[in-house]
Amino acid sequence: MSEAGAPARDPLPLRLLDLAAMATNIAGSALILGLMVLIGLDVAGRNLLGAPLPGVPEMVSLSIVAIVFLQAPQTLGAGRMARSTALPDTLSRKNPAAARLLEDVWDLVGAAVLAILVWATWPNLVRDWERSTFVGAVGDFTAPTWPVKATIVVGGALLVLQFIARIWRRHRRAAERVA
Amino acid sequence: MTPFDIGLIALVVLVVSVMAGLLVPVALMACSFAGVWAIKGSPELAAKLMALAASDTIASYFFGVVPLFVLMGFLVSESGMGRDAFDVANHAFRRIKGGLGVGTVGANAIFAAITGISIASAAVFTKIAVPQMVRNGYAPRFATGVVAGSSVLGMLIPPSLLLILYGILTEQSIGDLFIAGILPGLLLGLVFGLGIVAVAAFAPKALGSPTVPEDGDLTQRDILAKGLPIVTLIVLVLGGIYGGIFTPVEAGAMGAIGALVLGLLKGTLGLRAIGRVLIETGLVTASICFLIIAAQMYSRMLSFSGLPAGFGSLVADAELGLMAVLTLYIAVVIAMGMILDSSSIMLILVPLMLPVMTGFGVDLVWFGIITVIAVEIGLLTPPFGISVYVIKSTLDDPTVSLADIFIGAAPFALAMLGVLVLVIAFPVIATGLVP
Secondary structure (H helix, E strand, C coil), X not given: CCCCCCCCCCCHHHHHHHHHHHHHHHHHHHHHHHHHHHHHHHHHHHHHHCCCCCCHHHHHXXXXXXXXXXXXXXXXXXXXXXXXXXXXXXXXXXXXXXXXXXXXXXXXXXXXXXXXXXXXXXXXXXHHHHHCCEEEEXXXXXXXXXXXXXXXXXXXXXXXXXXXXXXXXXXXXXXXXXX | XXXXXXXXXXXXXXXHHHHCCCCHHHXXXXXXXXXXXXXXXXXXXXXXXXXXXXXXXXXXXHHXXXXXXXXXXXXXXXXXXXXXHHHHHHHHHCCCCCHHHHHHHHHHHHHHCCCCCHHHHHHHHHHHHHHHHHHCCECHHHHHHHHHHHHCHHHHCCCCHHHHHHHHHHCCCHHHHHHHHHHHHHHHHHHHHHHHHHHHHHCHHHHECCCCCCCCCCCHHHHHHHHHHHHHHHHHHHHHHHCCCCCHHHHHHHHHHHHHHHHHHHCCCCHHHHHHHHHHHHHHHHHHHHHHHHHHHHHHHHHHHCHHHHHHHHHHHHCCCHHHHHHHHHHHHHHHHCCCCHHHHHHHHHHHHHHHHXXXXXXXXXXXXXXXXXXXXXXXXXXXXXXXXXXXXXXXCCCCCHHHHHHHHHHHHHHHHHHHHHHHHCCHHHHCCCC
C-alpha cells in the first residue's frame, strides 16, 4: 500500500493503541445510543402504560461515567481536548525544537496525572468487586458499581498510553521531516 | 505558607500553564492535585480526592443531559433541518434589503431552538448560507461575519449546552436558565437583524453588491413541510420541560429520538450518518465531561484553600460595588475568550466568582446569562475565536482569510457587548419570564 513519499506506517504498538481507543470509543457511542433508547422506553412506559422502567436514574448515572472514560482516549487522540494553541503554534513557527520540548513536557504531565488517577482508583475497583457494592434498592433494581470503576481504570490507562504515544509520534514526524 | 497563598499560587500556575498550551483538564487536575497535596500535606489524600472526583462528580442522573442534548444537536444538523430553517427564514425576509443576511440570522435563531451548540450552528450555516450569499453578490467578509455572529444565538436560545454547564456548576435550575435565555437571545437576534438592515440602507457597500435572490419563494406547502418538523421538535423538547411532562434529561432523549425519527422520515439520515453523529457526540461529551470532572477537583482544591471566600471578602472590603466587579469580571472573561473555549472559561472562573456574587445577593440566573453572553463574545474575538476557526475550516476557501472573518464578525461582537450592557442595566430582560 505504501507509496513513495507517503508517511511510513505506524509501528505496531501505536496501531494497537489506536485500535483500542477506537474500540472503547465505539463502546461509549453504543452506550449513548442505549441511554437514549432506555429513557425513551421509560417515558413511553410511564405515560402510555403507566409502568416506568425500574432503575433508569441509576443506569443513567452509572453509564455517564463509563461513557466519558471510554471516549476520552479517542478524544485525546483526535486532538479534541480543550486547550489553547496560540502559544505553541507561534513557538513552533519560530523554534520547532523548543515547541516540541514544551509539548513533550505537557504530555508527560498529562501521563503522570492520569497515572495517579488510575493508581488511586485501582483500590476502589478491588473494594467494589470484593464487597459487591451496588446502587439501587434491593428487590427493585440493583446494579454493581465495579464496572464503572473498571472503565475509569481502563480509560485512564489508555489515556496514559495516548500521552506517551503523542510524544513518540511527534518525534517520529520530526525525524521523518529531517530525513 | 497559608492555604490561601497556596491556592493563589495554584491559580497562577493554572492560568500560565493553560496559556502555554497545557490541555485544560490536565492543567486543572495537576494544579488541584499539587494544591491539595501542599495544603493537606498528604499526596495520598490528594490522589484519593482525584479518584473520588473522577467516579462521583458526574455520576448522577442529571448529567445525562450533556450527551443527549449534544446527540440531538448533531442529529438535527445532520438531518438537514438547518437548510430548512434557512429556506423558511429567507422566504420571510427575501424582499428587504440585506435580506439574505437577515435570513441567516433568523435561520440561526430558529435552529438555536432545536440545538444547543454554537459550533454546530457555525458549521451548518457556513455550508448553507455563505455560498448562497456569495452567489448573490454579498462580500465574503460580510457573509462569514453574519454566520459567525449569529451562531452565538445557539448558546442563548434554549436548549443551550453552556446554560446546562452553568446550571451544573451553580446548582441553578436548568429550566429557569433556559427561560432566562429566551428574551436576551431574541433581543440579540433582533439587534443583529436591524443592524444588517441599517447597514444595507446607509452603507450598502459594506455588504458587497447584494441582489435579491430569485429562487427564494416557497409555496405554503413547502413552508409547512420544512417548518413542521422543526416546530414539532421545539414543542416536544421545550413544551415537554415546561409542561412538566419531562425532566431535562428526558427532554434531551425525546429530542434526540424525535430528531432521529424525523431524519429517517425525511430520508436525510443514513446509517453512515448516524454512526458519524454517534462518534462525534461521544467526542464532544467526553471532552466536556472530562473538563467538568477536572473542574470539580479544582473547585474542591479552591475551597480547601479558602481562596474564593477570601477573594469574596477582599472584594467586599474594597467596596468596589457590583458594577465595578461585574465590569472587571466581563473584561477577564472576554480576555480569556481570546485564548480559550467557552466551557473551559466558565469552569475556571465561575467557581471563583460564585461566593463574590452570592455576597452581593444577585440573582444567579441573571449572572448566568451575563456570563454566557460575555463568554460568547470571546468566541468571536481574535486570536482564538473558536466559531471563526470552525467557519474557516468548514469553508475551506483560501481567498477568505481568518482576518476577513474576524473583521466581518467584529460588528456582531460589538452588538453583543451592547446587548450585554442592556441585560446588566435591565435584569428584567433575563429574569422577566422566569416564574
